[in-house]
Structure formats: C-alpha cells, structure tokens
Amino acid sequence: MPETETNQRDSELFSPPSDVRGMTKLDRTAFKKTVTIPVLKARKEIVSKLMRSLKRAALQRPGIKRVIEDPEDEESRLIMLDPYKMFTDDSFEKAELSILRQLNVNPQISNYNLELTYENFKSEEILRAVLPEGQDVTSGFSRVGHIAHLNLRDHQLPFKHLIGQVMIDKNPGITSAVNKINIIDNTYRNFQMEVLSGEENMTTKVRENNYTYEFDFSKVYWNPRLSTEHSRITELLKPGDVLFDVFAGVGPFAIPVAKKNCTVFANDLNPESHKWLLHNCKLNKVDQKVKVFNLDGKDFLQGPVREELMQQLGPLSKERKHSVHIVMNLPAKAIEFLSAFKSLLDGQPCSHELLPTVHCYSFSKDANPAKDVQRRAGAVLGISLEACSSVHLVRNVAPNKEMLCITFQIPAAILYKNQTLNLGFLDLLQRIMKNHLLNARGQMNPFQKKKHKLLQSLN
Numbered sequence: 388m389p390e391t392e393t394n395q396r397d398s399e400l401f402s403p404p405s406d407v408r409g410m411t412k413l414d415r416t417a418f419k420k421t422v423t424i425p426v427l428k429a430r431k432e433i434v435s436k437l438m439r440s441l442k443r444a445a446l447q448r449p450g451i452k453r454v455i456e457d458p459e460d461e462e463s464r465l466i467m468l469d470p471y472k473m474f475t476d477d478s479f480e481k482a483e484l485s486i487l488r489q490l491n492v493n494p495q496i497s498n499y500n501l502e503l504t505y506e507n508f509k510s511e512e513i514l515r516a517v518l519p520e521g522q523d524v525t526s527g528f529s530r531v532g533h534i535a536h537l538n539l540r541d542h543q544l545p546f547k548h549l550i551g552q553v554m555i556d557k558n559p560g561i562t563s564a565v566n567k568i569n570i571i572d573n574t575y576r577n578f579q580m581e582v583l584s585g586e587e588n589m590t591t592k593v594r595e596n597n598y599t600y601e602f603d604f605s606k607v608y609w610n611p612r613l614s615t616e617h618s619r620i621t622e623l624l625k626p627g628d629v630l631f632d633v634f635a636g637v638g639p640f641a642i643p644v645a646k647k648n649c650t651v652f653a654n655d656l657n658p659e660s661h662k663w664l665l666h667n668c669k670l671n672k673v674d675q676k677v678k679v680f681n682l683d684g685k686d687f688l689q690g691p692v693r694e695e696l697m698q699q700l701g702p703l704s705k706e707r708k709h710s711v712h713i714v715m716n717l718p719a720k721a722i723e724f725l726s727a728f729k730s731l732l733d734g735q736p737c738s739h740e741l742l743p744t745v746h747c748y749s750f751s752k753d754a755n756p757a758k759d760v761q762r763r764a765g766a767v768l769g770i771s772l773e774a775c776s777s778v779h780l781v782r783n784v785a786p787n788k789e790m791l792c793i794t795f796q797i798p799a800a801i802l803y804k805n806q807t808l809n810l811g812f813l814d815l816l817q818r819i820m821k822n823h824l825l826n827a828r829g830q831m832n833p834f835q836k837k838k839h840k841l842l843q844s845l846n
Contacts, residue, residue: 400470401448403508403516410517413549415505418513425473426465426499428457429492434464440486444468444479450507455499465499510557518546525550528564529611531604532591535564537583551583562586565604580605595639596621598646600667602637606659609637616781616792617643620714620746624649627709629699631692631743633684633724634717637663638677645673652695654680654687684717688727700737711743718748718790722760725767728797736799743802746794748781756780756789764793768801 403418410417424446429437434454438445445453446467457463472478476494479487487494505513514524522542529536535554539547551564563585580589589605595614602609617639624630626648632641635653637660645651645668653668655661661681668674680687692713699711715721725747753759757778765772776795784790 401503401508402512405516407513407516408520411546411549413552418503418505418508420503421500422470422503423498424470424501425468425496427468427492427494427496428460428463428465429490431462431464433490433492434466437486437490437492438466440483441466441468444473444483446470449509451501451503465497467499467501468496505556510553513553513557514546514550517549518543528554530558530561531609531611532593533560533562533586534589534591534604535561536580536604537564537566539566547581547583551585555585563588565589596643598639598642598671600637600639600642600663601670602663602667603659607637607657607663608660609639612782613639619779620644620712621647624712625710629695629709629711631687631695631711631713633687633692633713633715634721635664635679636660636716638667638671640714640716641677642667642671642673645676646671649676651677652680652691653677654682654684654691656681656683684715684721684724685727688724689731693731696732696743697734700732700741700743701734707741711741713743713745715745715747718750721747722749722764722767725764728768728802730802730804732803734803736803739796739799742796742799744794744796746792748790748792750784750788750790752788756791760791760793764795770798770801 400422404420407414407417427441438454446469448467451467453467455465455467457465473496476496478496479494484494508516511524518524519542523540525537525539525543535551535558537550537554539550543550547566551566554564555561564583565580566583568579568581590601590603592599592601593609593611594600595611596618600609620640621643624644624647628644628647628649630641630644630649630651632644632651632653635641635655638653641651641653641664651673653664655664658681661679665674665679668677668679678691680691682690696711699707715724717724725745728745747764749760749763751759757780758773760778761772761776764776772793772795775798776793779792779794781790781792
C-alpha cells in the first residue's frame with residue numbers, strides 16, 4: 388500500500404471526533420473517541436523478545452502504548468497491531484509466524500476497543516480537526532525559551548486562544564504562547580505581541596551555540612532562525628581581530644566573537660537591548676572584552692568606530708596583523724547606513740589588505756536578490772560592488788522575500804577624505820602607469836616617483 392494512502396487512512400482512524408470542528412474555546416473532554424484495534428495475546432515473560440520480531444505488524448503510533456495489560460488474564464499482555472496491516476491470522480508474514488510458533492504464541496487476532504483522548508492526538512491533528520476544513524493549519528512556531536512565538540494568519544485568529552493552549556499542551560517546556568500583531572518596528576527592532584495563552588512573563592532564557600542569553604522578548608529583537616548565521620560570521624574572525632557590531636541586539640554576534648579573544652565594540656539604539664547586552668556580556672564572562680554603546684547606528688559609526696579606526700589604521704597599522712570587521716544586521720535599513728563610511732577617516736590611507744570588511748544585511752524581493760543588494764549598496768556608496776563583493780543567502784523570510792548578507796572591503800577612496808578620484812578612472816590610470824613603468828628602461832624621475840607613490844596610497 389502506498390505510504391500516502393496509509394497516512395491518509397491512519398489520519399482518518401486516529402483523527403479527533405468530527406464534532407470538534409469550529410471549537411474556539413478548548414474543551415479537552417470533547418476529544419474522546421473509541422477505535423477498534425487488532426491485538427495479539429502473549430505471555431508477559433516473552434513480550435520483549437516477541438516485539439523485536441513484530442516491528443512490521445505492531446502499531447506505530449506516538450503516545451499509544453503498544454503493549455497493555457490483558458484485563459482478563461494478569462499473566463498475559465495484549466500487543467497492539469497495525470489496523471491497516473493486520474486483519475486476520477493470515478496477515479502475519481512467514482518469518483513472523485515462525486517466531487510465533489517458536490514462542491508458542493497463538494496467532495489468533497482479537498479486537499480491542501481503545502479509547503483515545505486529547506492526550507493521544509498531535510497538535511497538528513487537533514488543529515486540523517478544529518479549524519475550517521481546507522484551511523492552513525499552524526503547528527509550527529519559533530521557540531524562544533519558554534515562549535512559543537506564532538505568526539497567525541487572518542483565518543486562524545478566531546481560534547487564536549485555542550491554538551496557543553494547544554501549543555503549550557503539546558510542547559514540553561513551553562509555558563506561554565504569543566502572536567505577533569504588527570510588523571517589526573524599524574527603530575528598536577521589536578514588535579507588539581499578544582499573549583494567547585499561558586503566563587504573561589516575557590523574560591526568558593535561551594541557549595544558542597553554547598552561549599546563554601537572557602532578555603525580555605517583548606522589548607528586544609531575537610530570532611532563533613539566525614543561529615547558523617551567527618556562527619558563520621563568528622567563524623570568519625580570528626583571535627585578535629576587531630569587531631564593530633552596529634546593531635548588536637542582545638549580543639548573538641558580539642558575545643561569541645569576544646569569546647574568541649577578539650576586541651568587540653557593540654552598539655544598539657534600543658535601551659532595553661543595551662541593558663540586556665550588558666547583562667549577557669557579564670553572564671557569558673566577556674564583559675571585559677566588549678565595549679557597549681547605546682547610540683544611533685550612524686552616530687556609532689561616526690563616533691566610536693571612527694575613533695578606533697583612526698588608531699587601528701593609523702601610521703602603525705603596517706605592523707598590525709589582525710582584521711577589522713563591521714557587522715550591520717538591520718536588514719530593513721542597514722544599507723542606508725553605508726553612507727556613514729563616506730570620507731569617514733582623515734590622513735593617509737592604509738594598505739588595501741588592512742581595510743575594514745563590512746557584513747551588511749538586507750531584504751530583497753527582486754528576481755535576482757544578490758544583484759539587487761549589490762546594486763543598492765553600491766548606489767549608496769557611489770561605486771560598483773559587483774566585482775568586489777560576495778552575497779550570502781541567509782534565509783527565506785516569506786514567499787519572494789529573501790534575507791541576504793553582502794560582504795566587501797570598504798575602498799580607501801570611499802573611506803578616506805580627499806580621495807575624490809573616480810574609482811573607474813583610478814583603475815584605468817593604475818593600469819596605464821603600470822604598463823608605462825614596465826616599458827621604462829631607466830630609473831623613474833622624481834615626478835614619476837611621486838605619481839607612483841600617490842597611486843599606491845590610493846589603492
């Protein structure tokens with residue numbers, strides 16, 4: 388029998404009673420149902436050995452015991468069999484019959500009336516039985532500590548409190564279910580939420596990549612689906628490197644990077660995020676390695692970041708072996724903040740390999756999201772990034788909406804003041820000069836040396 392047909396039949400037999408359709412207030416007693424299951428009687432001392440040979444024939448249903456006591460014989464047990472495979476004694480395969488004979492078990496199948504209750508049904512089965520027929524069923528959610536975070540659709544809202552309670556009942560450790568009721572606020576990256584069921588306490592604790600974070604979920608931004616991305620960026624940095632985290636949240640980039648003995652400057656405009664960021668740095672014992680700020684992203688870049696970069700990339704930078712990374716995880720607006728890098732620094736430009744690497748996040752609904760992000764980021768900076776950047780697909784946020792990360796080194800001509808040469812022209816001039824020097828027979832005159840030195844400094 389095809390697997391899809393078996394699953395369909397199984398869902399019919401083990402689905403809740405039909406009269407729960409339309410229920411908006413959870414009544415667990417309404418989910419009682421009696422089904423007839425084939426059973427095999429066996430002596431209790433041989434059941435364990437027998438079950439190893441009856442894996443095909445035994446009932447495979449989570450939440451239902453496959454072996455129960457025989458109400459008529461305390462020395463025997465009843466083995467629940469699959470009602471879609473086992474109809475009569477002839478339903479056993481030859482190997483199974485052989486084992487039954489060896490263990491002196493009568494292959495006769497009997498019927499047993501099994502009472503199913505609310506506890507025996509999965510959350511998806513309950514919701515499919517309750518919601519209007521044919522409508523999408525919500526059985527998934529984002530888990531944030533003890534909180535189940537749902538994004539309910541309009542047709543599910545009349546059932547929201549029931550859905551929330553089912554999520555709590557069916558997921559151990561979940562004691563509160565919430566629904567997002569507006570889009571993420573771009574300023575503080577939090578959103579309004581409604582408690583559907585369970586406790587009102589939104590202060591929670593999560594564990595991600597071996598680090599612990601505590602925060603008030605109703606007041607800060609946290610997305611458990613970004614765990615892999617947090618690890619990816621962390622792995623790019625080496626001990627001794629410097630990280631500027633412009634939109635740090637409660638620390639999922641800053642704290643793991645600090646644990647690698649990197650120097651971290653972490654900032655967030657949201658006062659609540661700033662508070663919990665400080666708390667989590669202490670909690671993970673990196674508070675001596677992370678400098679925390681509560682500024683607007685632009686002010687952070689043009690203030691503390693600028694000051695530190697002037698030191699990191701200054702005259703002694705040639706002796707520096709570590710890298711500088713700038714993470715900008717505010718997908719809705721981060722690209723706009725790239726303008727803060729224009730003419731950010733004074734003085735003589737550092738060498739190309741020492742220039743900071745930016746990891747900037749963005750959303751895109753474009754048919755070619757990678758090109759779209761490169762184009763928009765380049766437009767803000769006034770250069771083309773297609774040949775000098777990479778784009779990483781982080782995740783699919785919604786149908787036709789992707790979250791991406793564009794990574795590139797900030798060109799010296801952008802980062803430093805008075806570097807106004809057009810980059811395309813500069814590249815052309817460099818190639819002409821290189822060819823000229825290769826063809827030259829004698830030593831460069833003082834004017835040529837000066838031009839060569841200037842070009843090297845602008846590279």
